[in-house]
């Protein structure tokens with residue numbers, strides 16, 4: 001598993017958040033804690049939705 005924003009390999013469940021794309025619900029967004037804290041925007045691979 002990799003962070004969608006920075007590409008870091010994620011091993012521990014505690015260090016990332018995981019949710020379905022709020023726009024299309026098809027893609028799973030995985031973000032590490034540091035990207036979430038820094039509010040780096042992500043982009044859905046399927047529908048190109050961008051979110052904080």
Ligand SMILES: [Zn+2]
Nearest residue numbers: 003006032035
């Ligand atoms: Zn990240």
Ligand SMILES: [Zn+2]
Nearest residue numbers: 021024044047
């Ligand atoms: Zn999407």
